[in-house]
Amino acid sequence: xxxxxxxxxxxxxxxxxxVIAKELDVSVSxxxxxxxxxxxIGEETKQKVKAFAKLYNYKPNNIALSLKNKKTKTLxxxxxxxxxxxFTTVISGIEHHANDKGYxxxxxxxxxxxxxxxINLEMLANGSIDGFIISVAKETLSVKDYHHLSETIDxxxxxxxxxxxxxxxxxxxxxxxxxxxxxxxxxxxxxxxxKQIGIISTKDYVSVGKLRTQGYIKALKTNKIDLNExxxxxxDDKFNSDDNLxxxxxxxxxxxxxxxxxxxxxxxxxxxxxxxxxxxxxGLKIPEDLQIIGFTxxxxxxxxxxxxxxxxxxxxxxGMESAxxxxxxLENTNDEEEPFKTTVVKTDIIERxxxxx
Amino acid sequence: xxxxxxxxxxxxxxxxxxVIAKELDVSVSxxxxxxxxxxxIGEETKQKVKAFAKLYNYKPNNIALSLKNKKTKTLxxxxxxxxxxxFTTVISGIEHHANDKGYxxxxxxxxxxxxxxxINLEMLANGSIDGFIISVAKETLSVKDYHHLSETIDxxxxxxxxxxxxxxxxxxxxxxxxxxxxxxxxxxxxxxxxKQIGIISTKDYVSVGKLRTQGYIKALKTNKIDLNExxxxxxDDKFNSDDNLxxxxxxxxxxxxxxxxxxxxxxxxxxxxxxxxxxxxxGLKIPEDLQIIGFTxxxxxxxxxxxxxxxxxxxxxxGMESAxxxxxxLENTNDEEEPFKTTVVKTDIIERxxxxx
DNA sequence: ATTCGCAGCTACAACGTTTTCGTGTTGATA
DNA sequence: TATCAACACGAAAACGTTGTAGCTGCGAAT
Numbered sequence: 001x002x003x004x005x006x007x008x009x010x011x012x013x014x015x016x017x018x019v020i021a022k023e024l025d026v027s028v029s030x031x032x033x034x035x036x037x038x039x040x041i042g043e044e045t046k047q048k049v050k051a052f053a054k055l056y057n058y059k060p061n062n063i064a065l066s067l068k069n070k071k072t073k074t075l076x077x078x079x080x081x082x083x084x085x086x087f088t089t090v091i092s093g094i095e096h097h098a099n100d101k102g103y104x105x106x107x108x109x110x111x112x113x114x115x116x117x118x119i120n121l122e123m124l125a126n127g128s129i130d131g132f133i134i135s136v137a138k139e140t141l142s143v144k145d146y147h148h149l150s151e152t153i154d155x156x157x158x159x160x161x162x163x164x165x166x167x168x169x170x171x172x173x174x175x176x177x178x179x180x181x182x183x184x185x186x187x188x189x190x191x192x193x194x195k196q197i198g199i200i201s202t203k204d205y206v207s208v209g210k211l212r213t214q215g216y217i218k219a220l221k222t223n224k225i226d227l228n229e230x231x232x233x234x235x236d237d238k239f240n241s242d243d244n245l246x247x248x249x250x251x252x253x254x255x256x257x258x259x260x261x262x263x264x265x266x267x268x269x270x271x272x273x274x275x276x277x278x279x280x281x282x283g284l285k286i287p288e289d290l291q292i293i294g295f296t297x298x299x300x301x302x303x304x305x306x307x308x309x310x311x312x313x314x315x316x317x318x319g320m321e322s323a324x325x326x327x328x329x330l331e332n333t334n335d336e337e338e339p340f341k342t343t344v345v346k347t348d349i350i351e352r353x354x355x356x357x
Numbered sequence: 358x359x360x361x362x363x364x365x366x367x368x369x370x371x372x373x374x375x376v377i378a379k380e381l382d383v384s385v386s387x388x389x390x391x392x393x394x395x396x397x398i399g400e401e402t403k404q405k406v407k408a409f410a411k412l413y414n415y416k417p418n419n420i421a422l423s424l425k426n427k428k429t430k431t432l433x434x435x436x437x438x439x440x441x442x443x444f445t446t447v448i449s450g451i452e453h454h455a456n457d458k459g460y461x462x463x464x465x466x467x468x469x470x471x472x473x474x475x476i477n478l479e480m481l482a483n484g485s486i487d488g489f490i491i492s493v494a495k496e497t498l499s500v501k502d503y504h505h506l507s508e509t510i511d512x513x514x515x516x517x518x519x520x521x522x523x524x525x526x527x528x529x530x531x532x533x534x535x536x537x538x539x540x541x542x543x544x545x546x547x548x549x550x551x552k553q554i555g556i557i558s559t560k561d562y563v564s565v566g567k568l569r570t571q572g573y574i575k576a577l578k579t580n581k582i583d584l585n586e587x588x589x590x591x592x593d594d595k596f597n598s599d600d601n602l603x604x605x606x607x608x609x610x611x612x613x614x615x616x617x618x619x620x621x622x623x624x625x626x627x628x629x630x631x632x633x634x635x636x637x638x639x640g641l642k643i644p645e646d647l648q649i650i651g652f653t654x655x656x657x658x659x660x661x662x663x664x665x666x667x668x669x670x671x672x673x674x675x676g677m678e679s680a681x682x683x684x685x686x687l688e689n690t691n692d693e694e695e696p697f698k699t700t701v702v703k704t705d706i707i708e709r710x711x712x713x714x
Numbered sequence: 715a716t717t718c719g720c721a722g723c724t725a726c727a728a729c730g731t732t733t734t735c736g737t738g739t740t741g742a743t744a
Numbered sequence: 745t746a747t748c749a750a751c752a753c754g755a756a757a758a759c760g761t762t763g764t765a766g767c768t769g770c771g772a773a774t
Contacts, residue, residue: 014483014512016730027754032732042752057508061484063423064730067759072420074463074485082452083445085656091439095466104480106431106463109452123461126371127418127760128431151414156370273660280662298656299442303630305637305662373760384724389762399722421760424729484730718773725766736755744747 015056024052066127075326076129078108078120080137080164085269085298086315087135090162093319094133101327103130114139118148131158131326136166138237142205160326162318164207172325173342174318178208181311181347182215183222185265185293188349190223192356194263194291198231200252200275201267209234212267212295230259235271245274253278264292269300272308276354292354306353317345372413381409423484432683433486435465435477437494437521442626442655443672444492447519450676451490458684460487471496475505487687488515490679493523495594499562517683519675521564529682530699531675535565538668538704539572540579542622542650545706547580549648549713551620555588557609557632558624566591569624569652587616592628602631610635621649626657629665633711649711663710674702 021028026045034041034049035058041049052058066072075098079087091107098105106129108120117137124132132152140146141164149169153159162174182199189197199216202209213232220227233255237244252275266272272294276286284290286306294301294310301308321343332338378385383402391398391406392415398406409415423429432455436444448464455462463486465477474494481489489509497503498521506526510516519531539556546554556573559566570589577584590612594601609632623629629651633643641647643663651658651667658665678700689695 017732018730028731029733029755030753032730033753036732040752045752059479059483060732061424061730063420063429063484064759065732066420067424067729067761068731068733070759082439082448083442085440088440088445091464092466095439095464104463104465104485106461107448107452108461109449122416126416127420128461270660277660277662300656300660303627303634303657303661305634374762375760385760386725386762387723389760390723393762397722402722418760421729422762424731424759425761427729716774718771720770720772721768723766723768725764727764728762729760732758734755734757737753738751739753740749740751742747742749744745 014061015053015058016061017058020049020052020056020058024048071130071330072128073102074104074106074129075323076106076108076120076124076132078110078117078124078132078134080110080112080135082107082109085300086163086296086313089315090135090319090322093316093321094323095319096316097320097323097327101323103323103327110137110140112137112139114143114145121148121152125152125155125157129157130330131160133160133162133322133326135161135163138164138206141166141207142203144205158326158329160322162322163313166207170340172322172329172340174322174325175342175344176313176318176347177344178211179215179218182212182265182267182295183219184215184347185295185311185349186216186219187223188355189263189265189291189293190219190225192263192291194261196231196259196261197225197263197265198233198255198259198261199265199267200233200235200255200271203234203236209267212265216265231261248274249278253281256282262290264290266292266294269294269296269298269308269310272310272354273300273304276304276308287354287356291356293349297350301350301352304354309352309355310350312348312350314345314347321345371418372410372415373418374415377406377409377413377415381405428487428687429485430459431461431463431486432680433463433465433477433481433489435467435474435481435489435491437467437469437492439464439466442657443520443653443670446672447492447676447679450673450678451680452676453673454677454680454684458680460680460684467494467497469494469496471500471502478505478509482509482512482514486514488517488683490517490519490683492518492520495521495563498523498564499560501562515683515686517679519679520670523564527697529679529686529697531679531682532699532701533670533675533704534701535568536572536575539569539622539624539652540576541572541704542652542668542706543573543576543620544580545712546620546622546648546650547576547582549620551618551648553588553616553618554582554620554622555590555612555616555618556622556624557590557592557612557628560591560593566624569622573622588618605631606635610638613639619647621647623649623651626651626653626655626665626667629667629711630657630661633661633665644711644713648713650706651711654707658707658709661711666709666712667707669705669707671702671704678702 017028017031021031030041031049034046035053077094095105110117114137117140146166146169160172165173165175199213201213204210217227235251256278264275266275272292279290294308297310297312301310374385374388378388387398388406391403392410434451452462467474471494474497503523503526517529522530522532556570558570561567574584592608613635621632623632629649636647651665654667654669658667
């Protein structure tokens with residue numbers, strides 16, 4: 001009789017150890033141990049408990065476990081925007097490795113805003129996650145205020161930075177060798193016969209933008225080509241550039257007005273695509289009159305017309321590496337602290353149809 | 358003396374109520390109440406506690422709160438893939454509303470796989486989240502196995518489905534009126550002078566694909582145009598179509614071999630873009646010889662050449678609505694159950710350059 | 715002189731686990 | 745018969761919170 005009423009009650013909500021214990025007339029500890037196959041418990045009781053647990057689909061409550069173990073098996077990922085091919089491939093990579101290791105991923109968006117980044121960090125740093133993977137907001141880079149990051153690290157919560165990293169903060173990092181990669185791209189343009197090569201980059205506070213223009217400069221120097229500062233266009237987009245498309249287009253347009261180039265390296269897909277668009281408006285044939293290489297291999301590059309030669313950053317791999325670095329650190333039980341690592345993932349030039357041969 | 362050593366210890370880890378209590382020589386309850394400004398506590402003590410808490414940056418532990426309150430203030434979002442413009446805009450919308458309401462978002466990827474969807478659901482249903490927002494995997498739709506969904510609902514965890522929904526499951530839903538929308542698109546093609554209109558859709562088990570072809574058929578009927586089954590191409594992509602590009606291209610190519618059309622409606626961006634590509638190969642001018650309308654306004658459409666006329670699904674709004682529906686249900690304290698709602702978000706045709714006038 | 719009221723605080727239980735340390739019952743050994 | 749190990753189980757603490765109930769001392773009212 002009692003049983004019947006009881007069933008109905010537990011059908012709805014997940015049963016807890018306590019419920020099972022009461023129903024089977026054993027103690028909570030016994031149930032717990034039986035389920036974990038402890039040798040302290042008799043075979044018979046074990047079977048009984050397991051059968052019951054299976055029948056009512058018992059699953060230990062994650063929150064209770066987190067509280068007890070002081071670890072949540074959850075990673076916090078904070079990125080500037082999510083409607084963005086590169087970042088989503090990175091998330092894919094993170095998820096992949098995290099799931100493999102039994103971790104969940106909780107995503108926070110900073111929208112390139114310093115304030116939102118701080119809020120997100122604080123919101124999650126109160127026990128919700130074991131560690132962070134982050135690519136910092138442009139605004140954070142430009143105001144150079146990193147207290148939220150150093151504070152979380154001081155609290156014992158490890159951080160892994162990827163792509164946009166901060167030299168001043170000591171933590172694990174995953175990057176591509178931006179300078180070297182862009183140098184390689186420029187070299188390719190030179191080898192393909194370009195004489196006047198331009199670059200469209202971001203303002204220098206964006207670490208990757210800075211490095212990529214450095215690579216550009218270095219490549220020219222190596223090839224004994226004089227540096228013409230006019231050929232370097234530094235776009236200032238503090239926020240999501242997709243919203244400022246006209247602004248971007250204007251800047252690139254006037255750049256093309258003032259310079260004649262036969263090779264162009266763009267620091268991201270969007271810049272490259274937009275450049276192609278205005279080049280077309282100005283009657284330039286690609287790749288005959290103008291060769292273009294982009295950075296980041298996203299949907300745009302692949303499906304552009306003509307398909308864009310670009311640099312693949314291997315976002316998925318970056319994500320995997322980031323998750324690996326973080327989880328390794330989290331699960332490292334040695335009491336000596338591991339030194340911080342920076343892993344560099346390789347880049348490739350994906351040759352499509354905006355470059356010759 | 359004791360103090361000094363103590364500081365060092367708590368500098369690192371977040372202080373707990375217990376630590377503060379011990380240091381201030383009061384009880385844990387007093388600290389808790391002081392921080393929540395309870396009138397049970399004397400003004401003096403309150404000030405003391407608050408000052409200390411502020412100094413050492415005390416923040417209540419989220420996990421402990423979750424355990425106590427039986428709610429995590431976290432939403433579980435499960436989507437087929439994340440490297441996908443539509444889904445990311447939806448996530449943006451979800452995040453936006455969720456953050457507004459003090460919720461976090463934890464993302465699970467099914468990769469269009471039934472198994473992974475089930476695993477994700479189960480992994481999070483053990484107390485980690487308060488409710489789900491989900492767009493079901495193609496495989497789930499094709500095998501028609503929904504037990505994992507009904508079981509979670511039975512356990513008292515609410516689910517909101519968006520875009521790809523399941524009629525048989527009773528829960529809140531957020532959709533666009535696919536049939537009506539596609540009918541509208543077809544009508545536009547007809548009005549623009551198209552005589553032979555084709556559609557590239559998915560196999561019928563994908564709810565949205567089915568509905569969109571229904572709209573196509575209805576539009577033809579309304580305009581007294583005979584239905585030619587050959588003009589309906591149903592792509593069978595169980596998985597991420599980006600990986601099967603050649604396969605997709607082949608199918609569309611042979612479709613173009615066997616049919617001559619002057620209007621085309623594609624059920625998503627990728628199909629539309631790919632169709633444009635093969636059309637170009639076959640020497641068709643767009644929009645002069647062939648007008649095209651896509652579905653889902655993503656980066657591809659905007660930056661395609663020529664820019665694609667497409668249907669905007671307003672993913673951000675769908676995400677917001679989903680989060681709203683879910684949180685409203687979670688926070689609805691009336692004991693009478695709210696009836697399930699289905700909100701339909703409106704669509705727009707964004708006219709660009711693949712259609713005339 | 716006793717009781718009442720009240721301010722200001724503490725104790726304790728509870729949320730769901732796991733784990734350490736008992737404790738009582740067996741059967742065997744000395 | 746007394747001792748002891750093995751076995752099968754239970755009690756309790758702990759993780760960090762919050763809320764209810766209880767306790768203490770003191771001034772005022774009876």
